[in-house]
Amino acid sequence: MEKDRYKAIPPFSLVPGDLPDFQIYMRTEEGKFVLWAVDGNKVSMEKLARLTEGGRKEIFISLEDEFKYDLHLEANLGKILENEQVPTDNKASIFTRVSTNVVKETFESSLGLGVMSPEALERTKNMVESALAFIAESKSLHALAKMIGHDYQTYEHATKVLWFTVAFLKMYPETLDQIETGHDEELDDTLRNDLLKQCGVGALLHDIGKALIAQEIINKNAPLTEVEWEIVKRHPLNSLAMLLEADLPLFVKQGMVYHHENFHGGGYPMGIAGESIPPLARLLRIIDVFEAMTSRRPYKDPMPPLKAAQIMIGTPENGNGDKASQPDDGNGTKPDQGGDGGEKEKDAAEDANQDDRDRGMRQCFDIDLLRKFIVFLGNVKLDS
Numbered sequence: 166m167e168k169d170r171y172k173a174i175p176p177f178s179l180v181p182g183d184l185p186d187f188q189i190y191m192r193t194e195e196g197k198f199v200l201w202a203v204d205g206n207k208v209s210m211e212k213l214a215r216l217t218e219g220g221r222k223e224i225f226i227s228l229e230d231e232f233k234y235d236l237h238l239e240a241n242l243g244k245i246l247e248n249e250q251v252p253t254d255n256k257a258s259i260f261t262r263v264s265t266n267v268v269k270e271t272f273e274s275s276l277g278l279g280v281m282s283p284e285a286l287e288r289t290k291n292m293v294e295s296a297l298a299f300i301a302e303s304k305s306l307h308a309l310a311k312m313i314g315h316d317y318q319t320y321e322h323a324t325k326v327l328w329f330t331v332a333f334l335k336m337y338p339e340t341l342d343q344i345e346t347g348h349d350e351e352l353d354d355t356l357r358n359d360l361l362k363q364c365g366v367g368a369l370l371h372d373i374g375k376a377l378i379a380q381e382i383i384n385k386n387a388p389l390t391e392v393e394w395e396i397v398k399r400h401p402l403n404s405l406a407m408l409l410e411a412d413l414p415l416f417v418k419q420g421m422v423y424h425h426e427n428f429h430g431g432g433y434p435m436g437i438a439g440e441s442i443p444p445l446a447r448l449l450r451i452i453d454v455f456e457a458m459t460s461r462r463p464y465k466d467p468m469p470p471l472k473a474a475q476i477m478i479g480t481p482e483n484g485n486g487d488k489a490s491q492p493d494d495g496n497g498t499k500p501d502q503g504g505d506g507g508e509k510e511k512d513a514a515e516d517a518n519q520d521d522r523d524r525g526m527r528q529c530f531d532i533d534l535l536r537k538f539i540v541f542l543g544n545v546k547l548d549s
Contacts, residue, residue: 171198171225174234176217177251178259180241181210187230191221198225217250239263243295257308260296264324267292268369272320272376281373281407286366293327293365297358300328300365301335306545319383322456323369329452330368333541334361340537344416344444364445367417371424371449374403398433401425420445424453427529447531451477451538454529470542477530478539 171190179189184205190198201216201224202208216224226234238245242263246256271285299305309328334341342352345360352360375383378400382393389397404421411418423446426432428439432450442450458473468476 170228172228172231172234173223173225175251175255175258176213176221176224177248177255178234178238178245179205179208179213180237180244181208181213183237183241184208185230185233185237187226187233190225190227192223192225235262235266239267239292242292246296246299253302253304253308254311256299257305257311260299261321261324264292264296264327264369265320268320268323271370272373275373275376275407279377279407280409281370281411283412286408286411286413289369290362290366293369294362297331297362297365300331306332309545319372319375322460323372325456326371326449326452327365327369329456330448331361331365333448333452333538334364336541336544337537340444340448340534344448363414363417364420366413367420367445368449368452370404370408371421371453372400372404373407373421374400374405376407377403398425401434416443416445419443420449422446424449426450428531429529432529442531447534451530451535455538455542474539474542477535
């Protein structure tokens with residue numbers, strides 16, 4: 166069919182003066198595609214304005230030119246996201262498309278090299294920098310909320326973790342200060358913005374080590390074997406190996422390596438706990454789990470955001486015998502089988518029926534950070 170030869174794109178995504186040389190089409194009311202511009206690079210601002218003022222919400226390019234279009238979006242992401250005429254939902258869609266492509270191509274190129282190339286890292290940094298202001302806007306959070314509950318894909322998961330991380334740190338700059346200095350000294354705006362970008366890069370690449378794990382394991386629609394589970398648990402160290410020589414601050418590399426450590430111990434890969442876990446890793450632990458819990462996986466339906474938040478806010482087990490609720494890890498942490506009597510047996514029975522990637526956790530989160538994250542979620546206006 167003719168429509169299968171074309172891809173719909175929003176007119177707002179075109180930046181006159183910097184368009185590829187692809188042809189642009191419009192669809193008539195009868196469903197026919199007619200040529201609107203022979204050479205996209207010659208489309209003027211005035212011509213584009215007339216198109217958008219007429220209320221047209223989509224135009225079309227040939228599927229053969231989709232790669233050129235993606236390059237155009239990436240090169241002009243900052244301009245598109247800064248354009249006040251572009252609806253927030255369109256910005257969110259374009260940002261998601263660009264970041265997903267960047268992560269996907271970074272994973273695929275790293276798979277062949279075994280390391281992340283300087284070019285791929287620079288591309289990632291540029292993309293994050295272009296998106297910082299948009300992510301920090303309160304309006305963008307509503308668009309983020311609409312993404313929750315989608316299918317879990319490693320690339321889109323990375324985009325949402327980036328979005329959550331930057332927006333949260335923008336709302337809580339004191340947490341951002343602690344990530345760099347380890348204490349409460351206030352940073353100036355220039356340093357803070359650079360720090361925010363570096364945290365965004367770390368969030369986007371937090372699972373880069375999964376590029377070295379077979380997709381058959383990552384996407385398995387069945388419980389993992391013990392061997393497969395041990396392979397999955399290697400991905401934080403894979404990330405460190407791939408980025409060991411990369412031009413990234415130590416706190417970013419630590420954030421990626423330790424984002425599966427539990428605040429009260431029992432995580433992986435090193436089993437460290439408490440303040441020994443770097444602040445960025447503690448934040449990524451919370452965001453990574455929440456995003457995984459609320460996404461549709463090959464082996465489970467998405468959990469409603471409100472339920473996920475209620476589970477995560479459970480008080481960690483402590484010396485007074487309080488018990489934690491058991492959130493769904495999504496990336497897999499085996500449960501601590503602590504507890505007493507019937508409670509222990511009940512927890513063990515529940516855990517025995519779960520996939521390793523979804524087993525209950527105890528004592529996972531920095532409770533102060535978690536409280537802030539729950540308040541942050543209230544600003545996102547999640548659907549329950």
